[in-house]
Amino acid sequence: MKNMMGLINLHENHDSLREITGHRPLAAIPFAGRYRLVDFVLSNFINSGITNVGILSAGNFRSLADHIRSGKEWDLARKRDGLFLLPSLQTGTVQGPFPHDLADFFSNLDYIKSSRQQFVLLSGSRSVCNINYDEAYRFHLDKNADITVLYKEYEEEKVKRLSGVTMLGTTDDGRVVDMEICPVNVHSNKLSMEMYLMDRQLLIDLVDASVSRGGTNFARDCIMKNLENLKVYGFPFQGYLARIDSMQNYFEHSMRLLIPEIWQEIFFTNGSIYTKVKDEAPAKYQRDAQVKSSLVANGSVIAGRVENSILFRGVKIHKDARVTNSIIMQKGEIGPGAVIENAICDKDVKITAGKKLKGEINHPIVIEKGTVI
Known part of the structure; x- marks a missing residue:
């Protein structure tokens, strides 16, 4: 797929994740112990042979820029093509169901026009x-499609619990004839993965035409409004999909990684998932440590009890502390005798010693970055 370039659009609404996105974009959310959400998009691109990747920035971009750096970990630090950080004209966080991303597409058209590839694959990070x-x-x-939209079919009961999504309606041969963005009542079971494949020149023409007519949102003004004029097809994805669009979904999909079959599929099915390398010692388990059904990243030190949990890099669990059904992000520290259950602790x-925090399995308690309790 050397004839395809990749674009990562970070203009994604994350209002329902604001507890952990107040100081970072959605793409920089820590996930699975060592990774960020953007790692999966970048790894899928490079594993598919896409070596020209542009990241359309939005909001507070510093933490993500620090994570991806030159793109070396994804083999994107190249003399030709490679990784490009595309500046945004906007400040502040992305809000609302229709982010104003077209202005930034338009301001970076010179990068798209100068690329050598014929096709472009546009993706979000959630x-x-x-x-x-x-x-x-x-x-x-x-x-012979103009645009191909990747989607995932869900069971009817799961569809009812979805919100803030884009749903597709297709004919028997896969032609997209309907597209609903953030519907209150969902009428389809085909969830758009917000991944779009099209000819590079078509993208340029759509952005130019939409902006000149007052358009502001790519999905609505470039695709949904052109369903009758363009041949838009839906491609069904058959693998495991974790859509991170709420704190509950983040917690649920994180916990599902503790199922070996899901962990194997999401990290190894079509190639490895890469992330920023940190030279830290392996996790250290002290004499009284008890760890069961958990993911523990390097640099962690455990002296207490950890069960059905995910510990990120550099986490310290002191003696007699107990962590159950929880996510402890980078450099978190659980003091002696403390009890944490059904919780998400940010970086x-x-x-402190002896404190007890307990959320519900369907509504985990969230502790914001840098908090001391």
């Missing part, structure tokens, strides 16, 4: 999966 885009590319060519959270 859809976590392990996918090789080669099959979707062949589908796009076989259908640098410190729980």
Whole structure:
């Protein structure tokens, strides 16, 4: 797939994740012990042979820029093509169901125009999966499509719990004839993964035409309004998909990683998932440590009890402390005798000796970055 470039659009609404996105974009949310959400998109691109990748920045971009740096970990630090950070004209966080992303597409058209590849694959960062885009590319060519939208079919009961999503309606041959963005009542079971494949020149033309007519949102003004004029097809993704669009979904999909089959699929099915390398010692388990059904990242030191939990890099669990059904992010510290259950602790959270915090399995308690309790 050397004939395809990748674009990562960080203009994503994350109002329902504001407890952990107040100081970082959605793409920089820590996930699975050592990773950020953007790692999955970048790894899928490079595993599919896409080596020209542009990241359309939005909001507070500093933490993400620090994480991806030159793109070396994803083999994107290249003399030709490679990783490009595309500046945004906007400040502040992305809000509302229709982010004003078209202005930033338009301001970075020179990068898109100067790229050598014929096709472009546009993706957000909230859809976590392990996918090789080669099959979707062949589908796009076989259908002679103008735009191919990747989607995931959900069971009817799961669809009812979805919110803030884009749903597709298709014919029997896969033609997209309806598109609903953030519907109150969902009428389809086909969830858009917010991944779009199209000809690079078509993207340029759509952005130019939409902006000149007052358009502000890519999905609505470039795709949904052109369903009758363009051949838009939907490609069904058959693998595991974790859509991170709320604190409950973040917690639920994180806990599902403790199921070996899901962990294997999301990290190894179509290639490895890469992340920023940190030279830290392996996790240290002291004499009284008890760890069961958990993911523990390097640099952690455990002297207490950890069960059904995810510990990120540099976490310290002191003696007689107990952590159950919880996520402890980087450099968190749980003091002696403290009890944490059904909780999400952001970076640098410190729980002092003897404190007890307990959320509900369907409504975990969230401790913001740097908090000391």
